Amino acid sequence: MCIRDRNLIATLREEIITLKILLGERDSKITQLEAFKIQLEDRIRTLEKELEQLRNLLKEKDQDIDRLTVEGLKLREENASKDKRIGDLEGDNEHLKQQLDEANRTLQEQKTSAEANLVHHTTLHTEELRKVVDELQGKEKDNQDIKSKLLDIERKNNAAIEDLNIRLTLSLIHI
Secondary structure (H helix, E strand, O other): OOHHHHHHHHHHHHHHHHHHHHHHHHHHHHHHHHHHHHHHHHHHHHHHHHHHHHHHHHHHHHHHHHHHHHHHHHHHHHHHHHHHHHHHHHHHHHHHHHHHHHHHHHHHHHHHHHHHHHHHHHHHHHHHHHHHHHHHHHHHHHHHHHHHHHHHHHHHHHHHHHHHHHHHHHHHHHO
């Protein structure tokens, strides 16, 4: 064997050692990659489970959205119905306010008219009462005049009776 062959064998041995080291590193990397592959497969299974859970959650959320949409539509209908009812009530309220205002105006007119009639009738009754009072006062004066005349007549009658009694007594005495 020559030097060249020996050098070649030495080089080949070095390369074989290098290749064995590389193969060892490769095997180590393959082992690491297989372990990483197992981790990735576990992670994939975990992610698939999470994905399935998320899909189920999404289905539930979709159902919630559908339910809430239906409820929202019902609420809109109810609100529209309530808004219409409120509008109707406001219209009724406005109509009732107008009727109340008209009734208040009519009542005020009637009150004013009644007060005017009361003043008029009171004035008439006051005038009539004054006339009656004046008549009563006139009659009272007439009564006092009559009493005064009656007293004068009574005095005259008493004086005449007295005079007749005296004459009668004198005539009886003369008899």
